Amino acid sequence: MRLAKYLAHAGVASRRHAERLITGGRVKVDGRVVVDPACDVDDQNEVLVDGDPVAPEPLEYHVVNKPAGVVSTAHDPEGRPKVTEMVDSGARLYPVGRLDVDSTGLVLLTNDGGLANRLMHPRYEVPRTYRARVAGTPSKRALQALRRGVELDDGRTLPAQVSLVGPPGPESVVEITIREGRNRIVRRMFESVGNPVRTLERIAFGPVHLGRLRPGDVRRLRPPELEALRQAADSS
Numbered sequence: 001m002r003l004a005k006y007l008a009h010a011g012v013a014s015r016r017h018a019e020r021l022i023t024g025g026r027v028k029v030d031g032r033v034v035v036d037p038a039c040d041v042d043d044q045n046e047v048l049v050d051g052d053p054v055a056p057e058p059l060e061y062h063v064v065n066k067p068a069g070v071v072s073t074a075h076d077p078e079g080r081p082k083v084t085e086m087v088d089s090g091a092r093l094y095p096v097g098r099l100d101v102d103s104t105g106l107v108l109l110t111n112d113g114g115l116a117n118r119l120m121h122p123r124y125e126v127p128r129t130y131r132a133r134v135a136g137t138p139s140k141r142a143l144q145a146l147r148r149g150v151e152l153d154d155g156r157t158l159p160a161q162v163s164l165v166g167p168p169g170p171e172s173v174v175e176i177t178i179r180e181g182r183n184r185i186v187r188r189m190f191e192s193v194g195n196p197v198r199t200l201e202r203i204a205f206g207p208v209h210l211g212r213l214r215p216g217d218v219r220r221l222r223p224p225e226l227e228a229l230r231q232a233a234d235s236s
Contacts, residue, residue, distance in 0.1 A: 001056075003027065003047070004037035009056040009111065011092045012049055026050050057091045061221035062109040065213045072098040072107050083107050087218050096120060097128060097205055100184055105130070105202035106210040108221070118233035119206065125158070125179035126232055129204035130186050132176060134195040137168035142193035146176065150192045154182060157189055171198060206232040 001009070007018035007027070019037040021027055027034055028048040029041055041047060047054050064086050066072060072083045072095045080101065084093050087109055096108040096116045110116055119126050138146075143164075149157045158179050166173035174195075176186060187197045203210045207228035213219060221229070 001041060002037065003029065003034060003039040003041050005113070006041050006047065006056060007049065007054065008092075009113070010047075010054040011057050011090075011111075012054055021049060057111055059112045060089055060091050060093065060110060061112065061226055062087050062089070062093065062218055063208060063210075063213060063221055064107045064109055064218050065210060065215050066099055066104055066107045067215045068102055068104050071101050084109060086216065097181055097202075099202060100187075103200040103202065104215060105200075106205050106208065106213075107202075108205055108208065115230060115233060119229070120181060122180055124233055126206045127177050127179050127204075128181070128202060128206075129175060129177040131165070131201045131203050132174050132186060132190060132197050133171055133199045134174055134190050134197050135171060136195050137164070137172040138162075138174060138190075138193060138195045142195060145193055146189055150189055152182075152185070152188050152192060157185065160189070175203075177204075 003022055004015050004018040007013060007021065008015045012018060013021060022037045023035050025033050025035055026049060029039065030046050043055070064083055066083050070081045070083050074082065074084050074094050076082055083095055087093060091111045093109040093111055094116060096110060096119050099105065099107060118124055143162050146160050146162045149159050161177040163175050164172060165175050178185065186200060190197050208221065208225050
């Protein structure tokens with residue numbers, strides 16, 4: 001692992017700040033000052049910052065049911081409640097796959113940067129499933145358009161799995177599974193077919209499901225879920 005990344009995983013600082021610590025001569029590896037952030041290190045090396053030993057944090061994986069009004073970022077300049085504050089942990093946790101502030105549901109939090117990057121990278125197309133309450137009832141033509149992919153201002157969407165899960169009416173409930181994570185993409189997809197979203201909840205990310213986790217609650221990812229999540233990221 002590169003030294004700057006090693007320091008970030010150890011919770012010393014962000015990657016960028018860690019690079020400044022290294023180039024400033026404040027980091028030693030096996031007794032020698034190292035000023036190259038790309039220097040490779042592992043658990044067998046002794047790494048010191050300002051004379052204090054450091055080691056990578058143990059990896060953590062959490063599932064959060066995000067309420068509305070909470071931002072799914074690690075930092076917010078507006079000072080709003082953050083999803084990372086919902087977990088009682090000293091680790092530097094980051095959200096995997098953000099939800100907009102008005103949306104609710106499943107957010108994964110981890111300090112495993114490698115897995116997080118694979119899960120969020122468009123190349124891997126890891127599925128996300130949402131339950132949307134929309135205005136009106138989407139027509140058969142609208143549902144078929146969503147299944148084929150619709151044209152948005154930042155490009156055509158990938159084919160989606162879509163199904164009505166409630167009776168038709170002035171509002172209806174639709175479940176949709178997509179394989180991309182563009183900004184507010186589900187809301188924009190339904191807007192494009194004339195059925196704007198009233199409420200939106202993410203109920204699954206890859207093989208991990210929200211289940212009975214109540215809004216505002218948190219739980220650790222179970223070992224079988226973690227293994228399935230890694231397989232999804234590797235095989236997608």
